[in-house]
Amino acid sequence: MSKKTQIVAAADIPEASRKRERFLDRKFKSRVLLLNGAQFLVERGQIVTDDPALIAWLLARPNDFERIGAE
Numbered sequence: 900m901s902k903k904t905q906i907v908a909a910a911d912i913p914e915a916s917r918k919r920e921r922f923l924d925r926k927f928k929s930r931v932l933l934l935n936g937a938q939f940l941v942e943r944g945q946i947v948t949d950d951p952a953l954i955a956w957l958l959a960r961p962n963d964f965e966r967i968g969a970e
Contacts, residue, residue, distance in 0.1 A: 917949035919970040922957050932956075 924930070924941045932939040932946070932953070939946060939953055947970065948954060957964040 917951070919947055919949045920954050920957075920966060921945060921947045921968045921970060923965045923967050924963065925965060926963055 922945065924944050924946060927941055928944045930941045932941065934953055934956055937950075937953075939948060939950070945967075946957070946964075948957075958966065
């Protein structure tokens, strides 16, 4: 029996149920991340987001970003 994974778009998740995640940028104090046509800012070496696609992208790069908490 195989399990199916359902992919949910960020637009399908109600904003009220999204958790804001904070990440430490290990390489830069300031930079702009471009993902799927959107811009995300790293400021003071940190980025805070509730965007599921960006969170997955950041988690896939542990040499560059470290999750430091949820808000």
